[in-house]
Amino acid sequence: MLAYAIRRTLQFIPTILGVTLIVFLLLNVLPGNAALTALAESDRGLDPKYVESMKQLWGLDKPLHLRYADYMLKLVQGDLGKSFLRRDPVNRLVVERIGPSLRLAVAAMLIALCLGIPLGFFSALKQGSWLDTASMIGAVSGVSMPQFWLGLLLMYLMAVSLPLLPTSGYGDGSVRHLLLPAFTLGVSYMALLARTTRAAVVEILSADYIRTARAKGLAELFINRKHVLRNALILVLTTAGLQFGALMGNTVVVEKLFSWPGVGSLLVDSIFQRDIPVTQGCVLLLIFSFLIINLAVDILYALIDPRIEYR
Amino acid sequence: MNTLRKLFRTRTNILVGGLIVGLMSLIALFAPFLAPYHPIDDANLMFAQEPPSRQFFFGTDSQGRDILSRIIYGARISLSVGLISQGLNSLIGIILGLTAGFFGRWWDDLVMGLTNIMLSVPSLIFALAIVALLGPGLMNVFMALGFTNWSYSCRITRSQVLSARSLEYVQAARALGYGRFRLMFTQILPNILGPIMVIGTLGVAGAILLEASLSFLGLGVQPPTPSWGSMLSQARDQLFTAPWVSIFPGVAIFLTVLGLNLLGDGLRDALDPYTTRTRR
Secondary structure, three states: OHHHHHHHHHHHHHHHHHHHHHHHHHHHOOOOOHHHHHHHHHOOOOOHHHHHHHHHHOOOOOOHHHHHHHHHHHHHOOOOOEOOOOOOEHHHHHHHHHHHHHHHHHHHHHHHHHHHHHHHHHHHHOOOOHHHHHHHHHHHHHHHOOHHHHHHHHHHHHHHHOOOOOOOOOOOOOHHHHHHHHHHHHHHHHHHHHHHHHHHHHHHHOOHHHHHHHHOOOOHHHHHHHHHHHHHHHHHHHHHHHHHHHHHHHHHHHHHHOOOOOHHHHHHHHHHOOOHHHHHHHHHHHHHHHHHHHHHHHHHHHHHOOOOOOO | OHHHHHHHHHHHHHHHHHHHHHHHHHHHHOHHHHOOOOOOOOOOHHHOOOOOOOOOOOOEOOOOOEHHHHHHHHHHHHHHHHHHHHHHHHHHHHHHHHHHHHHOHHHHHHHHHHHHHHHOOOHHHHHHHHHHHHOOOHHHHHHHHHOOOHHHHHHHHHHHHHHHHOOHHHHHHHHOOOOHHHHHHHHHHHHOHHHHHHHHHHHHHHHHHHHHHHHHOOOOOOOOOOOHHHHHHOOHHHOOOOOHHHHHHHHHHHHHHHHHHHHHHHHHHHHOHHHHOOOO
């Protein structure tokens, strides 16, 4: 088991290297060279000597491979560089945004798990019933709905026409402020989870061991709880884990809509301000969290499911 | 009984999905004839934030432009972004997947490595990184979305090629002396198009949603061009005074994406022999 975990972690390294290389190339090398453009724009009409000295200050005068080495060396030490605009270390800017982002993502995932799994489970048990039809229509709609639109509608309903909840902002970080953005972010995942759960349960219901369980006279309720739910959960939790990673990426739009002070809104602001180190830091952070969650899910999956061989 | 129901469900998915997508395409094609006003030039501050009425079916925005007309023209932006960028994705994915599955060895390793890296980056984040480099604008949105989501097409093409490669008709063609590229493009590709089409249809839906998100963030299609996403980006500030600004463009996005998703799901069910299997 440990060997499996270690090997899986080692396989993770080339992916990390690839991702960092792509992000570096995208933001530093391709035509336009975002960093130089930012400099040229902000220092328009200034002395070329000043531009030259700025280039030196930010290390933009060095050849590409040296810059990449520099960037990787710092990255390994957990240093994301300095903001062009605010001259603050990117680490500090980013770290204070992680908490709110994580809170939002976890709350959204909890909402999705608590509603999506039971919905999918009961629709599969009662195939063709009104519950099944309604929840599957809901699932397709939930996947097709743009999150920011759902957010706007919820905001109108819960904050404007019935002023129950605050429209936006982090406030004191209380649940009241968290509820609307978390639900908005959670709905499409709830829909996906309901679909996955339903598909998994339908498949399991036709498995041989379920027929055996029925044949030996076990009560339906017992079969559903012991055999169906447990086996379905293995499948569903994998999807749920992978989706949690994707959720971190998708917080961007919801954070922006609800003025939530997370990594996503920092990312969007930094793109508007052409603050490349901050953009790079946010992108890397979001991708890393996605990758790390995927890795953890993979290892957990092997732990839960005895059928996976750890070779 | 169950088979019948499944068949019916599949058919309704394709039918309803196809109907919505067809309707949206017609609206996009005939926008100049259908729109009662010009989407950009007919701005009249005298009529700013008018609620829905007989004169303006969906109301007007803060600059007094007719929302219905802007939605009708917006269909052109959304559908062209969806089709063009997903076209690019499919093209990249098919070429890489075909060659990787067919040639194998180091090329396969390389392509699959790249695919796994792409899959490990959430597409919105990747698109944002490209926009950060290129700047906002319609052309850049095509690029940002056209290079983000090819990994799904690539993976499905490759796996289909791997299973088709050893089938008899391919072996027969090989025995007849077909060259590699003729084999790939005239024998294998036409026979694996089904799953690729399914991924493509769902990909168009995904691209439309992504464009809407980018434009909503202000990093996609720029005003005054009527894009459904950018129409919603100013809606939040008008939620108290003009809630209709928030509603109708979202309905348009939702219906279009829903139609494409239904179509994609229906096609998948229709093509997949396993889904018609009955339970119990």
